[in-house]
Amino acid sequence: MRKYRTYSEARKFVHSLKLKKDNEWRNYCKSGKKPDDIPADPRYFYKKEWTGIGDWLGTGSIAYKNQKWRPYHEAKKFVHKLKLSDATEWKDYCKSGKKPKDIPVSPYNVYKKECKGIGDWLGTGRIANQEKKYRSFVNAKKFVQSLNFEIRKEWIAYTKSGKKPEDIPTDPAQVYKKEWTDWGDWLGTGRISTQKMDYLPFPEAVKVYRKLAKEYNLKNAKDWLQFIKKHEKLLQKLRIPATPRYVYSRENVWRKMKHGSKS
Numbered sequence: 001m002r003k004y005r006t007y008s009e010a011r012k013f014v015h016s017l018k019l020k021k022d023n024e025w026r027n028y029c030k031s032g033k034k035p036d037d038i039p040a041d042p043r044y045f046y047k048k049e050w051t052g053i054g055d056w057l058g059t060g061s062i063a064y065k066n067q068k069w070r071p072y073h074e075a076k077k078f079v080h081k082l083k084l085s086d087a088t089e090w091k092d093y094c095k096s097g098k099k100p101k102d103i104p105v106s107p108y109n110v111y112k113k114e115c116k117g118i119g120d121w122l123g124t125g126r127i128a129n130q131e132k133k134y135r136s137f138v139n140a141k142k143f144v145q146s147l148n149f150e151i152r153k154e155w156i157a158y159t160k161s162g163k164k165p166e167d168i169p170t171d172p173a174q175v176y177k178k179e180w181t182d183w184g185d186w187l188g189t190g191r192i193s194t195q196k197m198d199y200l201p202f203p204e205a206v207k208v209y210r211k212l213a214k215e216y217n218l219k220n221a222k223d224w225l226q227f228i229k230k231h232e233k234l235l236q237k238l239r240i241p242a243t244p245r246y247v248y249s250r251e252n253v254w255r256k257m258k259h260g261s262k263s
Contacts, residue, residue, distance in 0.1 A: 003037060007049040010038045015058035022053045070102045072114040078103060080123035087118045133167065137179040140168045145188030152183045200239045202248045208240050 004010065013035070019025050029040040039045040042056055050056075069075065078100070084090050094105045104110040107121050115121060134140065143165070149155050159170040169175040172186055180186075199205065218224055228235060228242040241247040 004039050004045055005037050007042075007046040010042065010046075011056060011058070013038060014056060017057075019057050020059055021057075025053070025057060067104075068102060069104055069110050070100075072107075072111040075103045075107070075111075076121060076123070079121060082122075084122050085124060086122070090118070090122060134169055134175055135167050137172075137176040140172065140176070141186060141188070143168060144172075144186060149187050150189060152187070155183075155187060198239060199241055199247055202244075205240045205244065205248070208238050209244070212238075 005013070014025075017028065019028060026040075028034060034040065043050050053059075070078070079090075082093060084093060093099060099105070107115045118124075135143070144155070147158065149158070158164060164170070173180045183189075200208065212218060212227070216223075216227055218227055232242070235242055
């Protein structure tokens with residue numbers, strides 16, 4: 001069985017290498033330069049003495065689990081003084097080198113019981129989505145429908161305006177998974193989502209598209225876009241989608257519509 005140097009002797013030698021990170025140590029071990037009496041895996045051979053890679057390399061860094069952190073209320077008090085607005089600003093601050101070593105980059109891992117989200121940590125007052133209490137689906141939908149939005153784009157713009165009540169979610173499909181059906185139901189427009197429409201088979205739909213093109217003098221994509229804005233109910237009645245390339249994705253839609261379907 002191979003005999004290794006004592007931990008203190010091995011560590012003294014490793015310190016002389018001036019390595020900074022764990023991956024630099026691994027690369028050194030693979031280089032063939034490492035003495036045979038120093039193990040490549042010091043964690044295993046010096047179990048009793050091992051405290052962390054920082055101690056082994058001499059960098060002074062302490063393993064996350066061995067780090068001594070400030071109590072949560074003290075750490076949070078310090079972070080609140082920074083006046084950071086969101087998680088992005090917190091990450092940038094951590095990368096700046098200004099963060100004290102006894103305050104963790106990831107408070108969720110260190111203060112699992114105390115930390116209630118990034119809003120609590122930064123002091124912005126924002127509540128993590130999983131912690132928020134929302135209105136019932138029925139009540140939320142009733143409020144949203146009072147806004148008289150016609151399309152999803154209007155809803156998205158509204159959620160960014162700052163006018164949306166906190167107890168109504170930005171992404172209702174995620175919050176109300178059991179009740180959710182589609183955006184037409186949420187906005188109250190009565191529109192049916194594309195995946196739920198009972199459309200005509202493609203060969204039959206092509207005939208209807210051509211008939212509309214001839215009747216309404218539709219010559220290009222611009223004409224079609226103007227047409228579908230004014231005739232959405234007509235398309236539903238005729239059982240054809242406004243965007244056929246999405247519904248008939250396996251068909252070469254535009255070629256067949258232009259040159260004729262051979263089906």
